[in-house]
Amino acid sequence: MDLATHYATGPDEARRLTRTPHGRLEFLRTRELIRRFLPPRARVLDAGGGTGVHAAWLAADGHEVHLLDPVPAHAGQARRHPGVTAAIADARALPVAGSRCDAVLLLGPLYHLVERADRARALAEARRVLRPGGLLVAAGISRYLSLLETATTGTLTPDREEPIRAVITTGAYDGHAGFVPTHWHTATELHGEVSDAGFTGTAVFGVEGPAWPALDVAGLDRFDDLAEPALRAARIAERDPHLVDTSAHLLAFARR
Numbered sequence: 001m002d003l004a005t006h007y008a009t010g011p012d013e014a015r016r017l018t019r020t021p022h023g024r025l026e027f028l029r030t031r032e033l034i035r036r037f038l039p040p041r042a043r044v045l046d047a048g049g050g051t052g053v054h055a056a057w058l059a060a061d062g063h064e065v066h067l068l069d070p071v072p073a074h075a076g077q078a079r080r081h082p083g084v085t086a087a088i089a090d091a092r093a094l095p096v097a098g099s100r101c102d103a104v105l106l107l108g109p110l111y112h113l114v115e116r117a118d119r120a121r122a123l124a125e126a127r128r129v130l131r132p133g134g135l136l137v138a139a140g141i142s143r144y145l146s147l148l149e150t151a152t153t154g155t156l157t158p159d160r161e162e163p164i165r166a167v168i169t170t171g172a173y174d175g176h177a178g179f180v181p182t183h184w185h186t187a188t189e190l191h192g193e194v195s196d197a198g199f200t201g202t203a204v205f206g207v208e209g210p211a212w213p214a215l216d217v218a219g220l221d222r223f224d225d226l227a228e229p230a231l232r233a234a235r236i237a238e239r240d241p242h243l244v245d246t247s248a249h250l251l252a253f254a255r256r
Helices: 003-009 021-037 053-060 072-078 116-129 145-153 158-170 187-196 212-218 220-237
Strands: 043-047 064-069 084-088 101-106 130-141 200-206 249-255
Touching: 021 053, 021 130, 021 212, 021 220, 021 249, 043 053, 043 116, 053 064, 053 084, 064 072, 072 084, 101 116, 116 130, 116 187, 130 187, 145 158, 145 212, 187 200, 187 249, 212 220
Parallel strands: 043 064, 043 101, 064 084, 101 130
Antiparallel strands: 130 249, 200 249
16 A cells, blocks of 8 residues: 555544544644654654644744655645645655755654655655754654554454564564554664764654553543653653664754
8 A cells, every 4th residue: 555545544644643542642742742852843854744743833833844745635734734844755856955954854654655765765765955053853663562552452462463573673563553664663673774874963862652552541531641651651661672672763963
């Protein structure tokens, strides 16, 4: 299934970060981490930015935001956000002049590009359009997401053991938990791919921290009570080499 078909027939992408407790935690932490590093009034390219969930708050913060996405419906939705411009494009061939951006976000492309060569092309394109000293923010899905999610929710059945072992070992996710086939990273692997693309000062952070599966079990009704302790845990564990991969998502920050 291609991306356009998946996102046209699957769950509403615009609600992905609100419909589950771990999605809400992912949104809060992603915003928190990006705000920590992004300079004021930056020229931001949100490549693979979906429906503009992050582009919307970035524009509201005063940044100049241009979103690109290969799914036409996503680009159309993103244009509705005040202060956001959007177009259809692939992260491997950005229709942007070189050295133009203060920051490039790759919050989806790296896991959708299952071949390392394609991920390298996307990172090279991000580096090309960044000004010297500009900021890269690149997301990965943790190889341990499915293990932690299925074990916590009681859905780690015998038939899922082998695909879970496979994604932990290789990063090749086969869709067994309901998402399209993708590539999942370890923090070390993500760090290496970004650094190999010529970026400097690479640092990888765990986004949700170790408490995210428990939030899903508790349910949305408990989120407001449990979010702050979960956020504290995520901050404590965000760079811990023993815990960083327990996050569902990883964020790499680096400079051109």
